Amino acid sequence: MGKSYFGIFKMEFKGELQYRAKAISGIATQFFWGLLQIYLYSAFMKSDTINGLTIAQMTSYIWLGQAFFAMRYIVMGKRIGTEITNGNVCYKFVRPINIYNQWYAEGIGQKLASTLLRFLPIIIIAVLLPENLNLHAPTSFVAFVLFFLGLILGLLMSHAISMFAVFLTFKTLSEKGSIGIVSSISNLLSGLIIPLPLLPESIQNVLNYLPFRFISDLPFRLYIGNVGINEGLIYLAIGFAWLIVLILLGKFLINTALKKAVIQGG
Amino acid sequence: MASIIDFTGICKNFKVPERNTGRFSMFKNFFMRKHKIINALKNVTFSIEEGDIVGYIGPNGAGKSTTIKIMSGILTPSSGTCIIDGLVPWQNRKNFVKNIGVVFGQRSQLWWDVPVIDSFELLKDIYKIPNEQFKETLEILNKSLNLSELLGRPLRQLSLGQKMKCELAGSLLHRPKILFLDEPTIGLDAVTKLAVRDFIKYINQTWHTTIILTTHDMSDIEALTNKIILIGKGQILYQGSFDNIKNKYSSIKTIEIEFAKEYDSIELEGYETIEHNKKFATLKNLPTTEFHTKNFVNQISEKYEIVDFQVTSLGVDEILAKLYKEYKL
Ligand SMILES: Nc1ncnc2c1ncn2[C@@H]1O[C@H](COP(=O)(O)OP(=O)(O)OP(=O)(O)O)[C@@H](O)[C@H]1O
Ligand SMILES: [Mg+2]
Numbered sequence: 001m002g003k004s005y006f007g008i009f010k011m012e013f014k015g016e017l018q019y020r021a022k023a024i025s026g027i028a029t030q031f032f033w034g035l036l037q038i039y040l041y042s043a044f045m046k047s048d049t050i051n052g053l054t055i056a057q058m059t060s061y062i063w064l065g066q067a068f069f070a071m072r073y074i075v076m077g078k079r080i081g082t083e084i085t086n087g088n089v090c091y092k093f094v095r096p097i098n099i100y101n102q103w104y105a106e107g108i109g110q111k112l113a114s115t116l117l118r119f120l121p122i123i124i125i126a127v128l129l130p131e132n133l134n135l136h137a138p139t140s141f142v143a144f145v146l147f148f149l150g151l152i153l154g155l156l157m158s159h160a161i162s163m164f165a166v167f168l169t170f171k172t173l174s175e176k177g178s179i180g181i182v183s184s185i186s187n188l189l190s191g192l193i194i195p196l197p198l199l200p201e202s203i204q205n206v207l208n209y210l211p212f213r214f215i216s217d218l219p220f221r222l223y224i225g226n227v228g229i230n231e232g233l234i235y236l237a238i239g240f241a242w243l244i245v246l247i248l249l250g251k252f253l254i255n256t257a258l259k260k261a262v263i264q265g266g
Numbered sequence: 267m268a269s270i271i272d273f274t275g276i277c278k279n280f281k282v283p284e285r286n287t288g289r290f291s292m293f294k295n296f297f298m299r300k301h302k303i304i305n306a307l308k309n310v311t312f313s314i315e316e317g318d319i320v321g322y323i324g325p326n327g328a329g330k331s332t333t334i335k336i337m338s339g340i341l342t343p344s345s346g347t348c349i350i351d352g353l354v355p356w357q358n359r360k361n362f363v364k365n366i367g368v369v370f371g372q373r374s375q376l377w378w379d380v381p382v383i384d385s386f387e388l389l390k391d392i393y394k395i396p397n398e399q400f401k402e403t404l405e406i407l408n409k410s411l412n413l414s415e416l417l418g419r420p421l422r423q424l425s426l427g428q429k430m431k432c433e434l435a436g437s438l439l440h441r442p443k444i445l446f447l448d449e450p451t452i453g454l455d456a457v458t459k460l461a462v463r464d465f466i467k468y469i470n471q472t473w474h475t476t477i478i479l480t481t482h483d484m485s486d487i488e489a490l491t492n493k494i495i496l497i498g499k500g501q502i503l504y505q506g507s508f509d510n511i512k513n514k515y516s517s518i519k520t521i522e523i524e525f526a527k528e529y530d531s532i533e534l535e536g537y538e539t540i541e542h543n544k545k546f547a548t549l550k551n552l553p554t555t556e557f558h559t560k561n562f563v564n565q566i567s568e569k570y571e572i573v574d575f576q577v578t579s580l581g582v583d584e585i586l587a588k589l590y591k592e593y594k595l
Contacts, residue, residue, distance in 0.1 A: 004392040011388055015379030079378075091375040093340040094368045095392055096360045174291070262280060263340055 004097055005105040012109030016078075016117075023117035026070070030122055034066040038133055041198065051204075053197045056136055057224040061195055063126035063135040064220045070114040071155050072192050072216040074183035076165050077107035081175030084166070090263045099258060100251045103166060107159040115155070139225030146232045150219025153239045158215045160243055161186050163250040170257040191217040197226060211246055214239035270444065270476050271314040271337065276346030278307040278332055278500075306332045307343070308500040319470050319477045321487040321508070323586070324497035325595045330480040331370075333497070334448045337478070338368045351443060364393065367437035367475075371449035374429065375436060376421050382432045383417040386439060393440035400439065406472075407435040410465050427458035434462065438469060445469070447479035451486055463489045484582040498595040515585045519557045520578045521549045526571035534566060545573075 038059050045055060053061075065072065080103060083089040092099050126135035138144040161182065168178035187193050189212035196207055196217045207213050218235050221227040227235065284300040307329045314320050322330050335341040336348060339355035339362050348355060353362045369375070376385040390400045408414055411431045416424060424432065430450065437445065447466070451459045467490060469475050481487065487494060487508060494511075496504040504511065521537075525545045532539050532547045536555035541548040551557045559577065566572060580588065 004388070007388040007391045011377050011380055011384060014384070015377060018379055088373050090335065090340045090370065091368070091373065093359065094338050094363050094366065094375075096364045097392055098360075177291075259342070263335060 005101050008102055008105040009109040012077075012106045013113040016110045016113035019114075020117060023114065026114075027118050027121050030066040030069050030118065031125060034063055034122070034126065035133070037062045041195070042132075044198075051197055051199075051201060053226060055132070057226055058195065058197070059133060060136045060224045061197065061220045061226075063122065064223060065192070065195070065216060067119040067122040067126070068115060068151065068154075068216060070118050071111055071151070072158060072190065074158060074162050074165065074179065074186045075107075075111075076162050076169070076175070076179055077103065077110055077159075080106070080166055081169055081179065084169050085173055085175055087263050093258075093263075100163070100254050103254075104159060104163060104247075107162055108155065111155060111159060136224070138223045140229075142229055143222055143225060143232075146229065146236065147219045147223040149236060150214075150222050150232075150239075153236065153243065154215045154219055157211060157239065157243050157246070158186075158190075160246040160250060161211065161215070163247075163254065167250065167253045167257055170254070170261060186212050186215070189213070190215040197221065208235070209238065211239075211242040214242060268316055269313040270316040270351055271312075271478075272347075272349045273310060273312050273333075273337070274347045276307055276310045276333075276336060276343045276348060277305070278329075278336065278341065279344045280304040280306055306500055307336075310346070310497070310500070310502055312495050312502055312505050314476065314478060316476055317470070317474045318493055319466070319479070319491040321491050321494040322478055322480045322497065323482075323484075323487065323494055324503075325590050326482075328497045328595070329500045330497060331448055334368070334370075334446050334478070334480065338366055338446050339363055364440070365443045367440070367442035367445045369430075369433050369437045369445075369447050369450055371430070371447075371452040374421065374433065376432060378422050379420055381418050381420055382413075382424075382436075385421070385432075386417070386436060389436060389439050395440055399441075403439055403441060404435075407438060410468055411435055411461070427454050430454060430458070430462065434465065438475075441473055442475065444476045444478070447477065449480055449482070451481060451483055459483075459486075466490060484586055488582060496589070498590065498593050503593050511589065512582065512585060515588055516579050517551075517556065518553070518580055519551055520580070521551075521562070521575055522578075523547050523549065523566070523575040524573045526573050529570060532570070534569070536565075 041058055041062070042055055045058070048055060050058075079088075083092075092102060095102075123135065128134070138147060162179075165178045165182040168181065169175050172178055189207055189210055190196075191207075191213060192215075196204055196213060199207070207217075214235075218227065218232070218239060222232045280303070281301045282304055284302060310329070310333065322333065324330055332341065336343050337350060337355060339359045342356045350362070351365055355362050376382060377388070386404065389395075395403070408417075411434065413431060413435060416428050416432055421429060421432065434450065450466070451462055454462060463486065466477060466479070470477055479486070479490070492507050492509055494504070494506070494508045495502060496511075520540075523532075523546070525547070528544045529542075532542050532549070534549060537549045537551055539547060540550055557577075563575075
């Protein structure tokens, strides 16, 4: 049972690992954006701290964000969109496995592989950069462990959210539009566009409890010590609860959509 | 023999939104829908016996792929019942699909970026195929389709024909009882086509797999089976032996004639002049006239001076074209 979903995960993981050239250009882009953001926000932070966040913490937050960009970014997964719009998806129906789980395993496999291909070079370069621009060590070993747990939650969460774009694609047959809606909401509320610690506290108080920030904001804040250990554990629990809710909701929506689905093309 | 597929009164309507295009089209498509109904299948009834190879033929847009999709549990019909091997395909889908294999000639079910053998290994897990059986099946498929060089290469590097061989093998790893093939020979060269046909026959004989295939290549049908189902505009027009249809039309001959001199017009009782150009003409016997070479020569020589003539019967493609025309498809 679980074996075949793990097999699908492995398959997509292996497939994605072949796209190294794409990863290298991705790394260059991410590095450039990291530097740009650091200069921009440093200029914007006139005093040394903003909302209790130091420039050094902010720098680390930004580098982590760039290193794990492939994981944070909302994509449906390669091919899924085109599969639905061109009808190749019909093969998903003729296999004795659950369709949501198949897609979920595929997406996680692709995301994990593209993240693993990209994160290390960025981390290494970011650590080696001169003071004021560099990535700092985590505040404690426990913080690092929670950061790691948070990353796993983030990976699972980002794809649970992507699955809503899959649902919308089924409904609208517009791949670009669906992913556009879901990713613009998610990217804004998850801190991908503006790091959440830089936002006014009243807004943060709301966003902290929505599912999106668990994609990446929480693990990064655990790393830099902006969220403490105890507080972090509570947030992690909330995050995992959200994950279950979103997966169940996604399964329900996709299953109903599939019942009424019309497969495209002869 | 008992029938394994029973299709009774199946209708399938597609509700097609009249699409908006341009800016905000997605929102418009989502919230404001105007619909048109397409009746893809109208009261389709047929049954197929266990162990048969059946050719499912009909012109473009007739409803062949739609029927295959309903039989394989991909689509739910609007009305009617369908029992396959004791099960309703679209209910309890996971259970049903264990015993079927499906190949759509224009699509791919294997993973694109990884070696073909990895896809097969994954299918082994998905269908829970025991190790021993998997090895044995792979051996058989390997031998009859000549896969050994292909298995180690990623699917995206393979040619169309090589891909089709791998797709066929992939659909049979779990030794399904029923195999649905939607245009399996599309785009294949003559040699690969023959190999694929031989393979289909071989599988049918060794595993007694029931096979339903659609094709526009009538030589596929001639090579594989005498049982056909003819569908047009969503309705079943004929179910039975292909020979019957061929015999019905093979009595019609085309006669090309070369005359000794130019005639203004060629008129012969019981025949229709299709073409006439100076010394050459093409005639066809009317359905009421039975063609006999001797009678024909006698009859035409009375009126005209002929040098040479050649008689041809209709080919299968022409027969089908005639058939479609007769049914106004
Ligand atoms: N997803 C769909 N939405 C709307 N109409 C569809 C859909 N799929 C098929 N149709 C329509 O249903 C009819 C039957 O299509 P189908 O694909 O079954 O034909 P076919 O016999 O396989 O044709 P071909 O030989 O060209 O493959 C066509 O009129 C087609 O336009
Ligand atoms: Mg078709």
